[in-house]
Amino acid sequence: MLEGKAMVKETDMSPKMQIHAMASASQALDLYDVYDCISIAAHIKKEFDSVYGNGWQCVVGSNFGCYFTHSSGTFIYFALETLNFLIFKGTSS
Amino acid sequence: MLEGKAVIEDTDMPDKMQIQAMASAYEALDLYDVFDCTSIAAHIKKEFDTKYGSGWQCVVGSSFGCFFTHSKGTFVYFTLETLNFLIFKGASYLI
Numbered sequence: 269m270l271e272g273k274a275m276v277k278e279t280d281m282s283p284k285m286q287i288h289a290m291a292s293a294s295q296a297l298d299l300y301d302v303y304d305c306i307s308i309a310a311h312i313k314k315e316f317d318s319v320y321g322n323g324w325q326c327v328v329g330s331n332f333g334c335y336f337t338h339s340s341g342t343f344i345y346f347a348l349e350t351l352n353f354l355i356f357k358g359t360s361s
Numbered sequence: 362m363l364e365g366k367a368v369i370e371d372t373d374m375p376d377k378m379q380i381q382a383m384a385s386a387y388e389a390l391d392l393y394d395v396f397d398c399t400s401i402a403a404h405i406k407k408e409f410d411t412k413y414g415s416g417w418q419c420v421v422g423s424s425f426g427c428f429f430t431h432s433k434g435t436f437v438y439f440t441l442e443t444l445n446f447l448i449f450k451g452a453s454y455l456i
Contacts, residue, residue, distance in 0.1 A: 305426025313428040325418060325429040325451055332422025333398025335406040336451075337415060358429075358451020359416055 277352075279344040288319070289344050293353050302350065305329050312355060320357070327354040370445075372437040381412065382437050382448050395443065398422050405448060413450070420447040 274290040281289065289312070296311040309326040316324040324342075327334060328351055342357035367383040374382070382405070389404040402419040409417040417435075420427060421444055435450035 305424075306428060307426075309426050310428035313430075317430075323430060323452060325427070327420055327425055327427045329422060329425025331398075332420055332425035333400075333402050334418070334420045335399060335403035336418040337406075337410075358418055 274346050274348040276344065276346045279346070280341055281344045282341065285320075285342075286344055289316075289353070289355050290346060290348065292316070293346075293348050297349065297351075305351070308351075312353070316355065316357075323357045323359075325356055325358050328352070367439050367441040369437065369439040372439075373434055374437045375434065378413070378435075379437055382409075382446070383439065383441070385409070386439075386441050386446050390442065398444070401444075405446070409448065409450075416450050418449055418451050421445070 274293065276286060279286055292312045292315050293308070296308040299311060300307040305328040309328040313324050313326040330350060330352065334354060336356060337359050338356035339359050344356070345352070345354045347353070367386065369379065372379055385405040385408045389401040392404060393400040398421040402421040406417050406419040423443055423445065425445070427447060429449065430452045431449035432452045438445070438447045440446070
């Protein structure tokens with residue numbers, strides 16, 4: 269992986285899951301172009317759905333703001349290269 | 362409201378809910394600065410949680426990409442002024 273080190277801005281995830289999130293992001297950046305935010309987000313979301321169960325959401329971009337409700341222990345927001353990554357498991361009700 | 366007309370890019374929401382989404386966005390842009398994406402998103406999400414039950418998510422910005430699973434009939438993506446708005450109700454289980 270050629271990417272620099274990811275910087276976690278905010279999270280309530282376990283350290284192990286955090287590492288997985290950042291590894292998944294690095295992997296996605298190897299596979300897709302940095303401008304293809306949707307494919308990058310798709311890669312991460314699908315991996316998390318597979319490993320930790322359905323319901324994950326992923327936002328990738330250089331300029332965005334969100335407001336959301338998430339399940340406990342499933343939220344991480346970090347920066348990697350020029351992009352910001354937000355991963356969380358949404359709660360339906 | 363001084364804003365221009367919103368343009369819907371993609372949706373599976375009923376018409377009435379679409380109108381509510383755009384009205385919430387207009388209202389948020391009156392209340393907050395265009396650079397304060399998080400407050401704008403918060404305003405819209407809270408309104409939808411109140412009216413249509415909890416679990417709504419809202420993304421606002423000029424440059425972002427998402428991949429998500431949403432409940433049926435709860436998704437709208439539109440542009441208004443310089444911002445893009447994504448509103449959906451997250452689903453924990455695939456139906």
